Amino acid sequence: MDTKNLADLYDLPTLEWDRVEAHLESDEAKPSEENPTGKDWWLATIDADGGPHVAGIGAMWHDGALWFTTGPKARKGRNVERDPRCTFSVATHPYHLVFEGHATRVDDPETVATIVGLWADGGWPAEVDETGRAITAPYSAPSAGPPPWYVYRVGVRAVTALLIEDPGGATRWTF
Amino acid sequence: MDAKNLAERYDLGLLDWSTITTRLDGEITQAPGTGGPDRHTWWLATIDPDGRPHVTGVGGFWSDGGLWFQTGLSTRKGRNLTRDPRCSANLATVEFDLQIEGEAHLVDDPDAVAAFVAEAVAGGWPARVDESGRAVTADFSAPSAGGPPWHVFRLVPERAAALQTVEPGGATRWTF
Numbered sequence: 001m002d003t004k005n006l007a008d009l010y011d012l013p014t015l016e017w018d019r020v021e022a023h024l025e026s027d028e029a030k031p032s033e034e035n036p037t038g039k040d041w042w043l044a045t046i047d048a049d050g051g052p053h054v055a056g057i058g059a060m061w062h063d064g065a066l067w068f069t070t071g072p073k074a075r076k077g078r079n080v081e082r083d084p085r086c087t088f089s090v091a092t093h094p095y096h097l098v099f100e101g102h103a104t105r106v107d108d109p110e111t112v113a114t115i116v117g118l119w120a121d122g123g124w125p126a127e128v129d130e131t132g133r134a135i136t137a138p139y140s141a142p143s144a145g146p147p148p149w150y151v152y153r154v155g156v157r158a159v160t161a162l163l164i165e166d167p168g169g170a171t172r173w174t175f
Numbered sequence: 176m177d178a179k180n181l182a183e184r185y186d187l188g189l190l191d192w193s194t195i196t197t198r199l200d201g202e203i204t205q206a207p208g209t210g211g212p213d214r215h216t217w218w219l220a221t222i223d224p225d226g227r228p229h230v231t232g233v234g235g236f237w238s239d240g241g242l243w244f245q246t247g248l249s250t251r252k253g254r255n256l257t258r259d260p261r262c263s264a265n266l267a268t269v270e271f272d273l274q275i276e277g278e279a280h281l282v283d284d285p286d287a288v289a290a291f292v293a294e295a296v297a298g299g300w301p302a303r304v305d306e307s308g309r310a311v312t313a314d315f316s317a318p319s320a321g322g323p324p325w326h327v328f329r330l331v332p333e334r335a336a337a338l339q340t341v342e343p344g345g346a347t348r349w350t351f
Contacts, residue, residue, distance in 0.1 A: 007318040044228035170318035
């Protein structure tokens with residue numbers, strides 16, 4: 001892992017990835033009744049014409065990666081199938097976090113069941129559909145399109161964090 | 176302006192763009208614990224030279240039908256916008272999640288830069304117009320802005336989409 005202090009212009013200390021990861025794994029960042037599929041994340045993907053497309057999305061950190069779900073016909077779903085490079089961002093307390101990675105569809109039944117279980121724990125009535133390889137539920141965000149929804153794992157290659165409380169700081173990690 | 180209902184599946188009505196802009200013209204606070212998911216954060220997505228999306232939080236404000244923000248030209252977002260002005264900006268408020276897409280262009284007209292600085296000062300950032308009259312300087316900015324001078328950019332939406340996050344809900348896409 002390579003660590004770069006982005007705030008040495010202001011003599012601020014380097015942030016610690018371990019603390020950021022612990023924060024991501026804390027109850028605050030997990031799916032909950034208030035945020036059934038995870039906090040208010042933004043997913044940036046690339047349109048067919050090369051322009052940026054960003055959509056609000058629920059996501060969660062699990063097993064060293066980010067996980068999200070979308071229908072295959074949603075713009076973000078079509079985009080990551082064509083070009084898996086994507087960027088997630090989220091404002092938590094006390095960080096601004098940006099994750100750069102590659103989204104890969106996961107359809108092995110065991111993993112799909114595990115991820116669906118985590119979302120169900122948070123209060124979204126999701127379940128594995130009859131194929132065993134995708135998700136269905138009575139509802140999702142309008143932008144997800146109709147079920148089935150696919151599960152995606154985002155392998156993260158770099159994270160940037162801005163600490164928005166004292167003492168402040170900004171750090172980029174490349175994995 | 177063309178409006179498309181994205182939430183017909185859930186029998187929800189069209190949202191009204193003027194409701195969105197009225198909210199944006201009001202106070203969009205950026206301090207922790209003052210609204211939105213903890214606070215209001217404008218996220219800006221630009222395109223890296225290799226085509227990958229780059230996202231960063233920016234301090235910005237809505238005025239005169241566009242999003243205004245500043246950055247140094249040597250930062251990644253500054254270099255990206257100079258090479259390819261296409262970008263997307265996103266904001267979560269209590270009432271809605273908003274995405275706007277369009278082109279962001281540098282603004283260096285001295286009157287517009289002075290107006291930007293006046294808004295920034297009113298918002299609590301002690302910025303001033305620099306000696307060129309066409310850019311912004313201050314004793315500090317966000318680490319991601321790089322060092323001064325900072326240049327003013329304006330993003331005018333060509334498309335927008337909003338998800339209403341309070342009752343009755345709804346999701347709409349507009350093309351301008």
